[in-house]
Amino acid sequence: MATDVARPTGPSLLAGAARAWRALRWYVRGLTGEARYDAYVAHERSAHPGRTPMSPREFWRCVYRDQDANPGSRCC
Template identity: 35%
Template sequence: MSAVRKVLDTMLWYARELVGETEYDRYCERHRRHHPKAPVPTRREFHRIRTLQRECEAPGRCC
């Protein structure tokens, strides 16, 4: 039974990595480490910040 559980855990981990679910978790860990007294942004705020950063850093379009 433990081998099946290990395979399922690995598949779940891979799926979360693939869709970017773990980005917020890693961000929270870094944020708490570097800014221990500051409140951690919510998941929604995190995604808003990431979207704004990606839009500002987008390379120029050719068309």
């Protein structure tokens, strides 16, 4: 008994792969914290257009300094 199963081909297959890649990239950027810096830069540009945003290195130093000063509910 043969059944006709629609398999993605051509453009729909590429669109699905591209969508999967974007989802994976979004997840990894959120997991590594890279999205935090991008959100900071977007905020600085919209809320403070005349101010130059911190470099990524300065941003992460500030974040880690704040975490050390206010550990909150982390274990270490």
